Each structure stands twice: as structure tokens, then as C-alpha cells.
Amino acid sequence: MKRKFEGIFPALVTPMTSDGEVDHNALAGLIEYLITEGDVHGIIPLGSTGEFYALSDAERETVAKTSIETAAGRVPVLVGTNDSSTERVVEHSKQAESLGADGLLLAAPYYALPTHDELFSHFSAVNDAVRIPIMLYNYPGRTGVDMTPDLIVRLAELENVLYVKESSGDVTRVSEIIRRSGDRINVFCGCDCLAMESFVLGAVGWVGGIVNFLPQEHVRLFELAVQEGDLLAARDLYYRMLPALSHIENSGKYTQLVKAGCGLIGRPVGPPRGPLESASQEDVAQLKAIIETLKGSAL
16 A cells, blocks of 8 residues: 555644634644644644634634645645534535545544444445545544454455554554554554554554644654664654653643643643643643753753
8 A cells, every 4th residue: 555644743733812712823833833844744633632622613624724725735634523423524524625635534423432333334424425545543532432453454444544543552552453454554653652662563653742842853753763763763762752752641631731832842822722721830840841851951
């Protein structure tokens, strides 16, 4: 299978103004920074870190449009089109394709807790409605449904299902999916603290929120581990990144701290929307110290 997507794909934050409106200028500026200075390989708006669940349909459309127009074909744009019903996911997916998205990021519909057979019917409906690649997003911690390797292998038979972001926290899923369906589907790491392990097992990329403010480090790790095969140098960099990765991933405040991290590097993106609240001053100070240690200089 010819690979179209690989490498580092930031799960974009959705910048907000002080009065809670989507800040499209800040979003465009962040994307420009990630592409031109971060050298990322693609971008993903409207994922979990992008607070898609807190946006109106009109806001989701404009975020997707801003992302696609700013990327301007330089890197692929995969749009998150998740919702709680098949009908709405199909609508969002068709809209994303019409706007020029290069692919879709699709988790299981949340709250309803569909069975595997119901999930297969759900993804089949989306597959049949579009012609662009689909990246499945297995995140049982958020959706309440675990898309096991058995289901992933089954879904890989669908024409447009070509990738999966594995965020279960079980790194053995990476090797099992590749062993059983590696000729039909490519795996992206979806757990920040399992990136190195995932690359060693054959993952072709990494989708993460922390990329928003540490893009160069993420890209360099991918280059070392996957493109250059220098696992010792990759491991050294990974160990230096782990304090930041583990601090945020295990904090229970992922989106809040990612947004705080953007502010720390001079890319303020505003607060998250309710029910989330901004990270505390103590949290931000701790994150600042971790980033400074990683970069070896004061922010």
C-alpha cells in the first residue's frame, strides 16, 4: 500500500479569544509556525485537543476551513469529524471532504457505547460516503468503547480505512495490528509516553497534542527513530522529552496544559472552553520548568 500519511501530526488546539470566541488568526498563526518552523508532516484540527465537542457546527466548519486554507497543500490536513451519531458524523465527513480535507480522523461515537458490529456498520456508512482516507482513532478512555485489534483488522477491509491512531495505552496493540493487517493499515502512535516503543514496533507516525508547542523535538525523534534508524540517539532524545510528555499525559489536564504550553513559547491560544478551566499558575510554572530543562534555556 502506498503511504500518504506518515510522521508527526499535531492534534491542533483551537485558539480562543479572551471572551471565548474562536480565534482564527491565532489558529492560522499556529499552523504557519508548525509547518514552517516545526516542519511537521501534517495537521489535525478538531480532535480531542481541539475541543471539537465544545464547538458549534458553524465553528467546526470555520476551523476546518481555516486549517485547510492555511496549510495550502503544503502538508495534509486530516479533519476530526466525530459526533455522537452516524448521521452527524457522515454530515461532518462529507463537509470536510468538500472543504478540501486530505483525510478524516474518526473515533467511535461517544456515550452510546456501540457494539463492534454496530461500529462496523457506523464506519462502513462513513466509508461509503467519502473518497478520502480515514484514520481510525481508538481512545477508549474518552469514548468508552475499545476498538480491539480484531475490530481494526475487520475495519481495514473497508476501502478508505487506511490508518489508525492507537491510544488505548497498550503498546502491544501496535505490533498486533501491524502483524495481522500491516499490508492494509498503518499505525500512528496516539499515546505520548509510548512513542519510542511504537516506532520500534513499526508505527509510521505520531499524533499528539504536545506537538503544538514542542514540534521540533517530536519531528527530530521521528527522524532519528524511523527515517535514520539511529535508535540510541532517538532513545536519548525520548528520555529527555519524557518528563514533559508524562507530566501532561498523566495530569488529567491534557488540553489545559497543552494550551498553557503554547503560551509559554510565545504562541498564546487562550483558555479552554467550559467545562474545562485554564491550568493553574502552579501547573504552568511546573510545566515551564520542565520545558526549560528540555530545551536547556529559559523561556
